[in-house]
Each structure stands twice: as C-alpha cells, then as structure tokens.
Amino acid sequence: MRFAIPIILMLGVLALLGFGLTHDPREVPSPLIGKPGPTFVLPGLGGTPPQLANADLKGRPVLVNFFASWCVACRVEHPLLMQLANSGVEIVGIDYKDTDADGAQWLARHGNPYRVVAADAQGTMGLDWGVYGVPETYVLSPDGTILFKQIGPVTEAAWRDKIAPLLAGAKS
Amino acid sequence: MKRLLVLLMFWAVAVQAQTPGLDAAQEVRYHQLINELRCLVCQNQTIAESTAPLALDLKEQVRKQLSEGKSNTEITRYLTDRYGDFVLYRPPFKANTLLLWAGPFVLLLAALIWAVRFMRGSRKPAAPPRPVDEAAVQKLLAETRAALAAQDEQKP
Numbered sequence: 001m002r003f004a005i006p007i008i009l010m011l012g013v014l015a016l017l018g019f020g021l022t023h024d025p026r027e028v029p030s031p032l033i034g035k036p037g038p039t040f041v042l043p044g045l046g047g048t049p050p051q052l053a054n055a056d057l058k059g060r061p062v063l064v065n066f067f068a069s070w071c072v073a074c075r076v077e078h079p080l081l082m083q084l085a086n087s088g089v090e091i092v093g094i095d096y097k098d099t100d101a102d103g104a105q106w107l108a109r110h111g112n113p114y115r116v117v118a119a120d121a122q123g124t125m126g127l128d129w130g131v132y133g134v135p136e137t138y139v140l141s142p143d144g145t146i147l148f149k150q151i152g153p154v155t156e157a158a159w160r161d162k163i164a165p166l167l168a169g170a171k172s
Numbered sequence: 173m174k175r176l177l178v179l180l181m182f183w184a185v186a187v188q189a190q191t192p193g194l195d196a197a198q199e200v201r202y203h204q205l206i207n208e209l210r211c212l213v214c215q216n217q218t219i220a221e222s223t224a225p226l227a228l229d230l231k232e233q234v235r236k237q238l239s240e241g242k243s244n245t246e247i248t249r250y251l252t253d254r255y256g257d258f259v260l261y262r263p264p265f266k267a268n269t270l271l272l273w274a275g276p277f278v279l280l281l282a283a284l285i286w287a288v289r290f291m292r293g294s295r296k297p298a299a300p301p302r303p304v305d306e307a308a309v310q311k312l313l314a315e316t317r318a319a320l321a322a323q324d325e326q327k328p
Contacts, residue, residue: 132212
C-alpha cells in the first residue's frame, strides 16, 4: 500500500514517455487550422500565370503544396503528387525560396503535378502561412479555409487517412 | 596606450553588433526577443543562435517590425499567429500549457507527500507484545510433558 504513490507516479511517467515516443516533435501543430488562408499575392513561376492570389484558390477544394528545387524530401512525395494530379486532384504549387529557372527546370525534369505554380522567392507567403520546412501541404476548403496541414512529404497513409476524406467532405 | 587599444576593440565590437536601423533601446529589445524565440527548423536553438534560413528570416522580421515601432507583444503575436506557442521559449500560462507549467510542481509535491509518509511509517515503534495468557502456557506445557512421558513409557 505504501508503494501505491510511487507506482502511480511511475505509470504517469511511462504514459508521458509513451506519448512522447509516438509523436514526432518536428510536427508543430499549426495555429492556422480552421482559419482562412492568409492573404497573399505572388507572381506565377516564369510569369504564367501573371499572379496568384487567395481568390484563385476558391470555389473547390485545393491542395497548396510548398516545394523547392533544392528540397530533397520533395522528390519523395513527387510521384504521389503526379498520381493525384492525374486522378483529378487540384494541386497548386508554391516554389519556395527558389529561383524561377531552378524551379522550372526541376518541374521539367520530374514532371509538373500543379495546375498553377507561383514563385515565393523571398518566402514571404511561406512566413505568413507558417511554413518552416518544405515540403508542406495545406488542404483548403472551397471557401479558402485551411482544413489540414501536412508537414513533410505527403505519404500514401496521409493521403488515404487524412487528406482524401477531407477533400471528399469538402466537395459535398 | 594598451587601455586605449582595448577600448577601441570594444567599440569596434559594439559597432559591429549593432543592427542597422535600430536605436539603442530597440537594439536591446531586439536581442531580448531573438533570444526568446525558437527556431522551428533546429528546435533546440533560439533564432539568435541559429543560422538556418528560416531563423534569419524571422530575425529580419523582428528587426523590421521593431524599426516600424511595433511593441514586443505585437511582434510575438505576429509569430504565434503563424507558428503557434511553440515558437516561444516561454510559453504563456493557459489551459493547454497547464501541465507544462504546473506538472513539475505537482510531481514534486506528490513525491514529498510520499517521502514524508514513507519516513513516518519506518519510524513507528514496533507493536507492543501481546499479553501472555499464563494459564494457556501452563496447560500447553503440561500437555507436552504428558505426551513426552507417554512416549518414554512406550519405549522398551
């Protein structure tokens, strides 16, 4: 009986450790979930489209994917993005802290899954949207609300379990 | 001469450390702020320590907003709106940080309570011996003796 307290404390510590071990500390929860995507106006990559702004993302669910030619992890998710784009998912690309030439060359080499690509050369949109490492992908509802943020590459599991259900829900 | 040289060196360092566009008071606040903001890429560093591109951007933001006359609260609000409380090395005291702030003290208190109980328990004197029932002892003795005597008689 007199060991009840240390045993309870021990179980508490074990529970906390278990929680800590099963959660990735690199995934910082975004305070922007459930809020409208912050205002932005960016030039299109290589001038097409001339500009991209919040209004261009409204009216249907959209994925906003921050990528860069210098980003190694972006290549991991790229085949899946290509596959999604081919099956009709609308993805908008933001070339983050990159030059237009490098970004365009990267897309030419690996394929372009994006309906449009904008250039965030200074990372200003990234700053407003709370991007801290590419790739990051935001799921936007038709009214421009951020429903979900994928930190790191979009994986099969993240698509199946989180993103696809959200898109299906946002369409109806 | 030597003293002059040392002074000159300090002056040079001070001039170098000064961020352009900020007055002395803003400079102090700039250093306070960047030492309390976490770099999200290299999470155990402040943005003052980090040279990650994001940390440089955030420092630039802080500097820009200071020169625009923004208050410390406005600047930290700007960052928490985008990155959440995680960006602060001193997170605010609120419902979801309650465990973070109070947890160690709760654990300490619980451990103290347990320790006090444990020590009191071990210092308690042993229970006094029960009073002996003299009649029962005599009876048992007599029975045993009788049994032993009976055994002896049976032996050849």
